[in-house]
Amino acid sequence: MKGVVFVELIRMAESVMGEEAVDDILESVDLESDGAFSVVGNYPCSELMALVDAFGTYLDAPVDALQAKFGHWMFARFVEGYPAFFEGKHDGFDMLDSIENEVHVEVRKLYPEVELPTFATERPGEGQLKMVYASERPLQHFCRGMLESCMDHFGHTYTVDMQESSAQGQHRAEFLVQKVA
Amino acid sequence: MYLGEQVGSTPDHVSRRRYLRERKGREEAERLLEAKSRELYEANQRLTKLAETLETAVHLRTAELETARVAAEAANEAKSVFLASMSHEIRTPLNGILGMAQALDDSGLTQAQHQLVTVLGESGRLLLSIINDVLDISKIEAGKFDLETVAYSLPELARVMCQHHRVAAEEKGLQFEVTIDDSAKVMAETDPTRLQQVVGNLLSNAVKFTDSGRVSLHMTLEEARNGKAWLKMTVTDSGPGIAKSQQPRLFQRFSQANTSITRMHGGTGLGLAISRRICELMGGSISVKSDAGKGATFVAKVQVVPLKERTPADASLSEVKEVVTLEGLRVLAAEDNKTNQLVLRHMLKKAQVQLTIVPDGKQAIETWSAGAFDMVLMDINMPVMDGLEATRLIREAERAAMKEAVPIIAVSANAMVHQVAGYLSEGMTGHVSKPVSRAVLVEAMIKALEEKRSRGADP
Numbered sequence: 001m002k003g004v005v006f007v008e009l010i011r012m013a014e015s016v017m018g019e020e021a022v023d024d025i026l027e028s029v030d031l032e033s034d035g036a037f038s039v040v041g042n043y044p045c046s047e048l049m050a051l052v053d054a055f056g057t058y059l060d061a062p063v064d065a066l067q068a069k070f071g072h073w074m075f076a077r078f079v080e081g082y083p084a085f086f087e088g089k090h091d092g093f094d095m096l097d098s099i100e101n102e103v104h105v106e107v108r109k110l111y112p113e114v115e116l117p118t119f120a121t122e123r124p125g126e127g128q129l130k131m132v133y134a135s136e137r138p139l140q141h142f143c144r145g146m147l148e149s150c151m152d153h154f155g156h157t158y159t160v161d162m163q164e165s166s167a168q169g170q171h172r173a174e175f176l177v178q179k180v181a
Numbered sequence: 182m183y184l185g186e187q188v189g190s191t192p193d194h195v196s197r198r199r200y201l202r203e204r205k206g207r208e209e210a211e212r213l214l215e216a217k218s219r220e221l222y223e224a225n226q227r228l229t230k231l232a233e234t235l236e237t238a239v240h241l242r243t244a245e246l247e248t249a250r251v252a253a254e255a256a257n258e259a260k261s262v263f264l265a266s267m268s269h270e271i272r273t274p275l276n277g278i279l280g281m282a283q284a285l286d287d288s289g290l291t292q293a294q295h296q297l298v299t300v301l302g303e304s305g306r307l308l309l310s311i312i313n314d315v316l317d318i319s320k321i322e323a324g325k326f327d328l329e330t331v332a333y334s335l336p337e338l339a340r341v342m343c344q345h346h347r348v349a350a351e352e353k354g355l356q357f358e359v360t361i362d363d364s365a366k367v368m369a370e371t372d373p374t375r376l377q378q379v380v381g382n383l384l385s386n387a388v389k390f391t392d393s394g395r396v397s398l399h400m401t402l403e404e405a406r407n408g409k410a411w412l413k414m415t416v417t418d419s420g421p422g423i424a425k426s427q428q429p430r431l432f433q434r435f436s437q438a439n440t441s442i443t444r445m446h447g448g449t450g451l452g453l454a455i456s457r458r459i460c461e462l463m464g465g466s467i468s469v470k471s472d473a474g475k476g477a478t479f480v481a482k483v484q485v486v487p488l489k490e491r492t493p494a495d496a497s498l499s500e501v502k503e504v505v506t507l508e509g510l511r512v513l514a515a516e517d518n519k520t521n522q523l524v525l526r527h528m529l530k531k532a533q534v535q536l537t538i539v540p541d542g543k544q545a546i547e548t549w550s551a552g553a554f555d556m557v558l559m560d561i562n563m564p565v566m567d568g569l570e571a572t573r574l575i576r577e578a579e580r581a582a583m584k585e586a587v588p589i590i591a592v593s594a595n596a597m598v599h600q601v602a603g604y605l606s607e608g609m610t611g612h613v614s615k616p617v618s619r620a621v622l623v624e625a626m627i628k629a630l631e632e633k634r635s636r637g638a639d640p
Contacts, residue, residue, distance in 0.1 A: 023199055036205035040213045 071145020127179035140173035276616030280524025356395035387418035394419025515545035542566030588629035
């Protein structure tokens with residue numbers, strides 16, 4: 001997994017619980033990288049899950065909620081770092097549609113070996129968008145956080161219904177987003 | 182923006198463990214970047230090497246192509262030279278064969294012998310036309326086909342065509358008709374030889390393939406832009422026609438409408454291909470309208486420059502030109518080849534001219550100044566002194582003695598357009614190309630005499 005995810009997770013944790021607490025946690029968790037993450041490196045996803053677990057324990061917060069919060073954080077970083085992807089988009093649904101066919105295409109150009117989740121979208125009805133998250137990584141709540149941030153970014157009022165259906169190392173979640181007038 | 186600073190405890194002091202972790206992270210990043218930049222460098226080197234190899238390959242290939250091109254051009258040049266020299270070499274003995282056949286025919290033969298000699302003559306003339314066709318197509322392909330531009334009376338074209346094809350058509354029982362629109366009764370700048378070749382080819386095809394009915398030639402002139410005009414020569418016949426499916430092949434070289442025609446009528450299949458290229462070189466085109474069983478109409482269209490201020494000699498007058506006679510004409514001929522001498526002698530025997538033959542240009546001058554001659558027939562390539570030099574010296578002597586210019590007709594085998602133009606500018610009156618046919622020679626001699634007379638009639 002790309003180093004940028006780890007670096008941002010540490011930054012978020014530091015902003016929430018401070019450097020001392022983060023340093024303590026990094027020492028307590030058994031990490032091959034010793035928590036010395038850099039943006040240019042690649043690290044196992046298991047270290048991300050272990051850190052999220054440890055932060056949850058420290059904060060006494062559910063892991064799913066933490067993942068979602070991290071999703072919000074990351075979306076803010078994307079808005080800041082990659083404005084090009086947002087150009088010409090005036091609707092949260094359009095943005096979500098474009099992840100699979102625009103954003104991921106660009107990512108693959110830079111990192112041909114990368115393993116990306118899929119985000120299949122469809123528009124089942126008026127003001128509705130269905131997105132299916134599928135990945136080897138259990139990051140469906142991280143995905144939810146990103147999705148929510150995206151809808152917020154474009155100023156929508158909406159509801160999200162999430163149905164998980166993970167099985168045998170393949171993680172899958174269906175999100176039904178309904179715009180509220 | 183480092184959000185940790187907003188929350189962190191003491192930004193001025195960093196713990197040892199945090200410092201060590203950050204350093205480890207940095208070193209790891211440096212190691213990764215080092216490996217990446219090495220990969221990039223190596224990839225770059227490979228690309229550079231590949232580019233060099235490609236460049237070398239391109240150079241090599243270019244050199245190979247250049248060699249091949251030079252070789253191909255040399256081979257093509259050799260082919261052209263070979264064709265030109267072979268056709269020249271073949272024409273000279275052919276001159277002898279045709280001339281002797283003619284002479285033999287004139288020597289009082291029995292009917293059976295006359296028929297044999299006629300076949301001999303026809304075969305020789307066919308061979309000559311094949312050689313001329315092959316030479317023409319090779320010149321066209323080599324881009325060395327020169328067109329001349331001289332003032333020419335368009336009614337003269339009609340007259341010549343009539344003269345050349347009427348007999349053959351009428352012998353087959355065909356009605357033969359040549360008409361010329363008033364618009365075309367003018368002088369125009371064009372290449373008369375090539376016009377005659379194109380129309381002659383269309384007419385001889387028409388006569389060849391038509392067994393009953395009629396063959397006709399109609400000429401019109403339509404004004405075009407820039408002082409030019411379209412000369413349209415339409416040849417119509419009531420022959421078997423050409424099926425639409427076979428028409429596209431018609432103008433391709435070595436191709437006739439179908440192969441059985443070749444067996445029936447002979448021919449190289451070059452005539453129409455040459456005609457088409459000539460029309461194209463003259464800025465025009467050639468087209469056919471026909472279908473099986475419906476006869477054929479060929480239209481040859483070329484660009485000419487009409488000369489409005491000049492009026493052509495009355496074409497009908499030339500019909501009675503035959504009153505001019507060569508009888509008793511004192512003719513000096515310079516010709517080194519013994520066979521050709523014999524040909525000339527026999528050819529002019531019937532015309533009852535007084536013929537004196539000398540073997541080179543020097544003796545021609547000596548004989549000319551010693552005697553009185555009405556006309557000179559001058560071979561071009563001769564030992565001791567060539568025909569051009571002899572002509573120049575004769576003209577000089579005439580000017581010095583204030584004598585009237587004697588008509589000098591060039592008789593040569595290598596009759597390229599620019600060469601003929603050269604002969605005329607060197608003071609020659611006309612040109613006849615070998616192998617000489619009696620009709621053409623006599624016509625040229627009569628034409629020269631007429632010109633001399635009309636000059637003499639001038640005030």
